Amino acid sequence: MKYLLSNLKIDINDKIYLKDPQSSDLGKRIIEHSIKLIDEIGFDSFTFKKLGIIIGSNESSIYRYFEGKHKLLLYLTSWYWAWLEYQLVFSTTNILNPNEKLEKAIDILTRTIESDSSFAHIDEVVLNRVIINEYSKSYLTKEVDEENKDGYFAIYKRLVSRLHDMIIDVNSDYKFPNSLASTVLEGALHQHFLKDHFKSLTDCDNVVQPSDYFKHLVFNALDIKK
Template sequence: MQNIISGLKVNVSPMIYVKDPETSDLGKKIIEHSIDLIDEIGFDNFTFKKLGERIGSNESSIYRYFENKHKLLLYLSSWYWGWIEFKLILSTNNMQNPVEKLTKAIEIVTEEINIDNNHPHINEIKLHQIVVCEFSKSYLTKEVDHENKNGYFLIYKRVINSIIGMAEEVNPNYPFMKSLVSLVVEGSLHQHFLKNHFKTITNCSENVTPTDFFTDLMLKQLQTS
């Protein structure tokens, strides 16, 4: 499995970037240090000028890869969801029991992230934190319908639809499956945020994970409906 993961190439929509950053050392450097910098100072304070200073390159060189920082955020979040999708496929493909398969899928989209050491220029832990804190900024825009039409969120929606299919194997008659699965995937990000910043309004903690909560929520909902 590790050998397969090491060969992973997440196919982010080419409409998001000007030049594929995976095709050059500079592009990979841009991705690596943008993750570090956004994790450090937040997306609102992040600029290509600051990134250029970090990597010792002209700001103009970054624009040869991305039109603006919004497109960079779309790229990072798309890469993250593509990585999650790949883990979903590898971990559940040979599972026969529908409940066990769904439980594993919930775990993958809600768990704490570990470095997998297969993508040296991408720190998956920091990228997960960026998705937790910043992902909503990629779609809470006036351009969301246009960008959605152009496929910018295709991988994210594909992850959700894959889990919808698994959940329907458990209970094909549940009437709100799309809403339930969307709640689990998006709600997991929110619970991770609350666990780190607003501890008094979540049960998630060092001892109770978002995975615990959402597994309990989904399985009880499907098995009692």
């Protein structure tokens, strides 16, 4: 799959950025080091000035790509969900059995992320930590409805829709497919966070993975025996 992904360009809503960071070496360095810096100090402490010092570029040059750090976070989260969507599609497209397809999908969407060499300027393992810790800050804003209308969350919503369709294929009578699909995506981030920071609040650990929990949850909700 990595050879297929290496030929793909992740497409992000062009309203999120002023200049496509994938179009230049500087843009790619902005993305690469913003991920590392947010992971290191957190999004609240992250600034373009601090990023500029690390990449050896003026703060103003970063503003030529993004109007502010909120838009940068939207870009990073959109990229992550698009990358995960490609993984989901390539991993499930040839699976004909609906139960097996759904099980594989849950594995892809909830597993511990491993490094993918297809995109040299992005460390997916580090980006995954950023998403776990910071994703909610991309939409818990007063502007969320307007940004939703502008399509900023389209990739995430499309990913939920794909999982929704797989749930329906397994049990077309299930009444809450959208709720279950979004619960899996949001819940996976939460369980990984709990596993790392609040171990007493989750049954997931180094042996029991979030994917084990969500497969149990989903197939029991759908009343499917495995």
